[in-house]
Every structure is written in structure tokens, then in C-alpha cells.
Amino acid sequence: MSKLFTPIKIGNLVLKNRFMMAPMENGLAQIGGEMSEGLIDFFVERAKNEVSIIITGSIAVSPEGRGLPTQLNIYEDKFIPELKRMTDAVHEAGGKIGAQLYHAGRQASQGVTGIQPISPSAIPCEILGNNPREMTKKDIDEMHRKFVKAAERSIEAGFDLIEVHFAHGYLLHSFLSPHSNKRTDEYGGSLENRMRFPMAVLRDIIKVCGEKVPVTIRISADEYLKDGLGFEEVKTICKEAEKAGVKAISLTAGSYDSVEYTIQPMFVKQGFIVPFSEKLKRNIKVPVIVAARLNNAELIEDIIENDKADMVAIGRGLISDEELVIKMKNKQYKDIRYCVACNQGCIDKVFIGQGVQCLVNARAGREKDRKIQKAEEIKNVVIVGAGPAGLEAARVAKLRGHNVVLVDKDDKIGGKLETLSSPPEKETFMLFKEYLYNQMTKLDIKFVQKEIKSAKDLEEFSPDSVIVATGSFQTVPQIKGINSKNVLIAEDVLNEKVKVGQTVAIIGGGLVGTETAKFLAYKGIKVHIIEMMDAIAKDIGATFVGHLFKLLNEYGVQQHVNAKVEEIKEDLIILEDKEIKVDNVIIATGYKPNDSIVENIKDSFKEVYLVGDANSPRRIIEAVEEGFLVSSEI
Incomplete structure (x- = not known):
């Protein structure tokens, strides 16, 4: 032993x-x-x-x-x-x-x-x-x-x-x-x-x-x-x-x-x-x-x-x-x-005075109330979207005895977990993806690669319940010149779908903007963060924020706060009080729910639930919790 x-x-x-x-x-x-x-x-x-x-x-x-x-x-x-x-x-x-x-x-x-x-x-x-x-x-x-x-x-x-x-x-x-x-x-x-x-x-x-x-x-x-x-x-x-x-x-x-x-x-x-x-x-x-x-x-x-x-x-x-x-x-x-x-x-x-929670464990701190119990009626549960919310919903639904099909337009699972793990020092997010994949395999959850555009695309699965976990997409602010060729989306940068020049401006200094800044500065790229508020990183926790500022300082990342973008040009970003020469402008200003299919699906099926960013863009911790709770009640 x-x-x-x-x-x-x-x-x-x-x-x-x-x-x-x-x-x-x-x-x-x-x-x-x-x-x-x-x-x-x-x-x-x-x-x-x-x-x-x-x-x-x-x-x-x-x-x-x-x-x-x-x-x-x-x-x-x-x-x-x-x-x-x-x-x-x-x-x-x-x-x-x-x-x-x-x-x-x-x-x-x-x-x-x-x-x-x-x-x-x-x-x-x-x-x-x-x-x-x-x-x-x-x-x-x-x-x-x-x-x-x-x-x-x-x-x-x-x-x-x-x-x-x-x-x-x-x-x-x-x-x-x-x-x-x-x-x-x-x-x-x-x-x-x-x-x-x-x-x-x-x-x-x-x-x-x-x-x-x-x-x-x-x-x-x-x-x-x-x-x-x-x-x-x-x-x-x-x-x-x-x-x-x-x-x-x-x-x-x-x-x-x-x-x-x-x-x-x-x-x-x-x-x-x-x-x-x-x-x-x-x-x-x-x-x-x-x-x-x-x-x-x-x-x-x-x-x-x-x-x-x-x-x-x-x-x-x-x-x-x-x-x-x-x-x-x-x-x-x-x-x-x-x-x-x-x-x-x-x-x-x-x-901040709240009880303990956990990004990967929705039961933490609520052990008595959140037990996974066998369902009284076995249903066909179809989950659209294989990100954290959808994967957790699938795991819990399967453990409760339901017939589960997980559908995603891509041929891989994880949603934004890979994007989140791209910046330096964030790779442990992949531990959660590995766990969810292992559970999906162990529980023999059926995965189908298919893009769902309407209720008709779901008919082959004969669902009793549909969980929409289609995530969110980045918003693009209305700025003069926003359609310039040099404007990129932060997620595309983190996923290395696009090439970036040697000097960039990132519009938005929240979690996504600062992590994108780290990701690029680590590669030797000169980075400017443009933020309308009086400080960047306001949504980042106490144990991370000091280290983040230290790294940004070491990498020479320039912070422009209380800053408003007037115009974007092919080699320039124009603020109210200055102009900055850049090769690219990267958008990191927020997210919108990817929920365009919801109303059509609701018209065709009695039980339709929204979880995660498809409900409201937030963090993975809320997405996982919603996936758990919805499947606990079906």
C-alpha cells in the first residue's frame, strides 16, 4: 500500500x-x-x-x-x-x-x-x-x-x-x-x-x-x-x-x-x-x-x-x-x-464576504443542496455547445440517467478554455478541459459535430429538453475606422488565427485586454492598452493583480487610462489627446450572447434552457454553475 x-x-x-x-x-x-x-x-x-x-x-x-x-x-x-x-x-x-x-x-x-x-x-x-x-x-x-x-x-x-x-x-x-x-x-x-x-x-x-x-x-x-x-x-x-x-x-x-x-x-x-x-x-x-x-x-x-x-x-x-x-x-x-x-x-x-465557490466544482460550499440524484423520468437531453457550461450540463445530465447528446459546430470540445489558457501562466485552465473530456469519455456521452442554425437541425435527436450553451462573441465598438484592415479581435489573436505587427494598441483594459497584452508583450511586441476607465484590470482578483502589473511594467506595456478613441487609421490610433503609431488595433471591449437560435428553438420544443455566456456573458465559474443547476433539475 x-x-x-x-x-x-x-x-x-x-x-x-x-x-x-x-x-x-x-x-x-x-x-x-x-x-x-x-x-x-x-x-x-x-x-x-x-x-x-x-x-x-x-x-x-x-x-x-x-x-x-x-x-x-x-x-x-x-x-x-x-x-x-x-x-x-x-x-x-x-x-x-x-x-x-x-x-x-x-x-x-x-x-x-x-x-x-x-x-x-x-x-x-x-x-x-x-x-x-x-x-x-x-x-x-x-x-x-x-x-x-x-x-x-x-x-x-x-x-x-x-x-x-x-x-x-x-x-x-x-x-x-x-x-x-x-x-x-x-x-x-x-x-x-x-x-x-x-x-x-x-x-x-x-x-x-x-x-x-x-x-x-x-x-x-x-x-x-x-x-x-x-x-x-x-x-x-x-x-x-x-x-x-x-x-x-x-x-x-x-x-x-x-x-x-x-x-x-x-x-x-x-x-x-x-x-x-x-x-x-x-x-x-x-x-x-x-x-x-x-x-x-x-x-x-x-x-x-x-x-x-x-x-x-x-x-x-x-x-x-x-x-x-x-x-x-x-x-x-x-x-x-x-x-x-x-x-x-x-x-x-x-x-468580499461571500461563501466559498469553485470554478470547477459547482457543489463546493453547497454540498447538502447540490447532490446529483437519479432523474424520476429519463429524457433525451440535447446540449448545443461543448464549452464549459455545455460539458458540465452533459456530465450531470448523464450521471442522472438521461440520454445525452452533445452537439457543437467544431470538431473539438472546450469552447473558450483553450483561448483562456493561451496567455503565459494560464495553462492550468486546460486541467479542467482534460477532466471534462475524461468524464465525457467515461460516461460515453455522444458527441456530434454539427452546426445548429434552427430547430429543424435538432429534429434527428428527438429532444425532450434542449440546453443552449453556444457561448458568446466579442462586441465591436462603433469607432470611426473600426473596419480598417489592421483591426483584429482579441480572441483571434490569442488563438493565433491572425498575424500581428510589432506595435499594437488594445482597446479595453479588462481581463481579456490585459491577458492579450501579456500574451503579445511576452513575444516582444510593443503594446499599448487603451482604457476609458480610470484604471485597467478592475475585474482581476487580489492574488493576481499585483503580479499582472509587475509583468506589464517589466514588458514595457503602456497604459492609457481615461482615454477615448476618436478614430482608427491604417497605421495610427487617434485618442482625444494624442496619436499612437501602431501596426494593429485589437478589440477587447466585451461580449454579447450568441443566442440567435434561441427563439426559433423555443417555438419548437417545450423545454429549452440557456446556460453560460449564451444566457449572459460572464466568467467560467458562472457558466459551470448554470450547466450544473439546469441539468440537476431536468
Whole structure:
């Protein structure tokens, strides 16, 4: 048997395999931090699917330490009964659950808590732009007591393990890091001084836990900041934590000021923390747990089989596929629905106060309500369009027992997935296409290449239900000279259907425009982005946008904001205040539904549904969700 599926001991706690659900914010608790049924269902679903231990997202030990409106709380006794209800549910489902105790520190927001944040030094968080105050010694003593009291409550609430948050720029980590700790007293300066408060908290938590539950820490292996906490000091901290009595160390990376290393998007290498876990294992004796973009079965197996870590902590991969552990155990590799690291549903939604969603898994966060159940009446379901919405609709309809035919004018599936994966660092979108293709093959879904122009073209399939998933097409703005030979459509450029000159102007600075700019600038083409709004990239998430601007700057992409195009000429684009010499003008200004066949089909068939961009142009996450929901009801 693979070592992945052998038990491991963390202190006196025996875990059935080497899979931990990493602590991730999920936004499923109620606003204010009260328990919700959705959160319990979310954890229970993973426990039922053989995740050995689930670590909650951060649980606040003090009111001003809450970073998000939907984080759980443990700073008063009143929270214990509902936390106990959650731990009982996970235990009943066959899993274990650990509490991650934290205080957001300088990464808390007064907008969430109504209280000024506290920090070792009064240094604002770059992302939040907040105004923390420097902690007094009285504050430090009080916070020390709150952490220890939170540990006592965790035991009472039935948690199997306590993880103390030493990572990601939160309060204890911000004391450890020279980036955020500029104190000149006994809590700042040398590593010994910077460790003083976090280690005192840790020792006393270990003392109150005794033999009841093991205590672990989660720590950033590297903060990825010039003046941040680096691995050499982290090794020393881990050795001290081991001496203090921690039973395992869980490695992560980054802080809010280097957020791309905390919640890694597509452009961060898979398994980039693994070299750190290998080195740490040579320095300590307790188990080492590693995380960070472990969205590949071969990589996960290699880590454990070759002793690069003792456990894997997987967050987004268990959001994207709640059955990941079972599928790996049964070697059903082609059935794994891998995380594509887009961060659109799991992080971008949670950061704005919504519950977790997932681009590739429409059930995520709605496990109880969105079950795939056998249909009461078997129907002939015809799906027009083999993009993400159509493919998901076909998968779900087939699983429910319907007779499914998938029709597309092209001889391949995937719709815009290939276009999306064309720019640099976006290739993991193809993981979802591979999954959908594998499911289509496994379920023996019939595919027919045919262009559907009217209801008559569907008659040979005798449909009871028709799902229109024909996508969208790019809009062309009404600009003088728009029909010039040098004007191109962004999708044609990304799909390399057209040739582009050495200097281009892209009209539109949203997601498509900026990704097209990256795609071309990477090839050495001089790019200008023309945007009517006051900034580009307004529709791009927090974990991507900083890296995007960095790349555009490195590539020399010129941004023209608050800019209106007056005219396009064969070698020129004319703005209100300037003229730019260009070889091509590329349109990236928006989309319209490709729904011209809908009314004709509705006149001929009783059940007609629109999903994805054919309904309204948006992102893949909404398209997949609509495909799932429509087929769930047929």
C-alpha cells in the first residue's frame, strides 16, 4: 500500500492517512462568526471522503483580531456549543478536526471589527491600507491570556488538535518577522526578542493542553519579502517550537504583503515549498506537513513516498474535488477534478464576504443542496455547445440517467478554455478541459459535430429538453475606422488565427485586454492598452493583480487610462489627446450572447434552457454553475 494511506501519529493523535485539509478561509460561517449549517456540511463532506484531519480556517481569539466578517470566533464561552456541534459532526463522519487559533494583527480591518487593529509596530498592511496601533506590554500580556484561554475552549469544544498560527503575516508571525516588527524593546530586534511573545504563547498553550490534544504550528517557510522572515530563521523557530513540545510543524509561505505566495495563483510553481520541507525534516524530529499548490497526484505521491514531508495539507484541491483522497486511493487519476489555481471562487469570493465557490466544482460550499440524484423520468437531453457550461450540463445530465447528446459546430470540445489558457501562466485552465473530456469519455456521452442554425437541425435527436450553451462573441465598438484592415479581435489573436505587427494598441483594459497584452508583450511586441476607465484590470482578483502589473511594467506595456478613441487609421490610433503609431488595433471591449437560435428553438420544443455566456456573458465559474443547476433539475 502507498505510504500516503498509512496511519501517522501527531503526538497521541492517530490519523488514518497522510491527507490534511489545509486551513483556508471559506466564508461559510455567518456574518459575525456564528456557526452555519453550510460550514458543517462543507467539512462533513470532506471527512466522509476520507480526509484524515480537517483544520478549520482561522478562528479569532479576540474581537479586534478578526480579519473577515465570516471567520469563526472562540473569544467567548458562548461560541463553544456550536463549535462542539461542528466537531461532533466531523467525528460522526469519520474524520478528525483541528482548531487554528489566530489573531489577524496588522492584517485585521477596522471596517470588519469596528476596532483599530493592533500590531507589534504601527506599520499598515499594504493590501488593506489600514492604521494599526503599536501594542503596549499590557496589550501583549492580555493577548497572551486570550490565546491560552482560546486553547482551553478548543479542548472543551471537542477539537482533536490545536494549530497555532505562526504564518501569513498575522499577529504572531508579525512579531517574528523583521518586516513588520520594528520594536526596540525586548520584543523586537534580534530573533530571540522577536520570538519572545509568540513562543511564550505557544509554551502556555502546550501546557494547558497537556496530554489532551497535540499542539502544532503553521509557519511561513519564507515570507518572500526583502526584509521579511526567511527560512534560516524559520528553522531556528521550528527547533525552538519542537523543544517547547509541538507535535508537528505545518509549512506554508508568504504574508499579505506577498499574498501571491500565501494563496498561490497559476503563476506560482506547483509544490514550491517542498524543498523547504525536505530541509526542515533534516533539522527536526516531529512530523513536517507541507502545502502550496499540490494539485497533481504524482507530485503528492512523490512527496510522501520519498520522505519530502510526512503529510500533505491540501486546501483548494479539496474544494475542487471533495473525493480527491478516495480517487487517489483507487488510482482513479483521470477522474480527479484538479484545482486550476484561478482563485475566483475560493479566495476572490471570500475576500468580499461571500461563501466559498469553485470554478470547477459547482457543489463546493453547497454540498447538502447540490447532490446529483437519479432523474424520476429519463429524457433525451440535447446540449448545443461543448464549452464549459455545455460539458458540465452533459456530465450531470448523464450521471442522472438521461440520454445525452452533445452537439457543437467544431470538431473539438472546450469552447473558450483553450483561448483562456493561451496567455503565459494560464495553462492550468486546460486541467479542467482534460477532466471534462475524461468524464465525457467515461460516461460515453455522444458527441456530434454539427452546426445548429434552427430547430429543424435538432429534429434527428428527438429532444425532450434542449440546453443552449453556444457561448458568446466579442462586441465591436462603433469607432470611426473600426473596419480598417489592421483591426483584429482579441480572441483571434490569442488563438493565433491572425498575424500581428510589432506595435499594437488594445482597446479595453479588462481581463481579456490585459491577458492579450501579456500574451503579445511576452513575444516582444510593443503594446499599448487603451482604457476609458480610470484604471485597467478592475475585474482581476487580489492574488493576481499585483503580479499582472509587475509583468506589464517589466514588458514595457503602456497604459492609457481615461482615454477615448476618436478614430482608427491604417497605421495610427487617434485618442482625444494624442496619436499612437501602431501596426494593429485589437478589440477587447466585451461580449454579447450568441443566442440567435434561441427563439426559433423555443417555438419548437417545450423545454429549452440557456446556460453560460449564451444566457449572459460572464466568467467560467458562472457558466459551470448554470450547466450544473439546469441539468440537476431536468
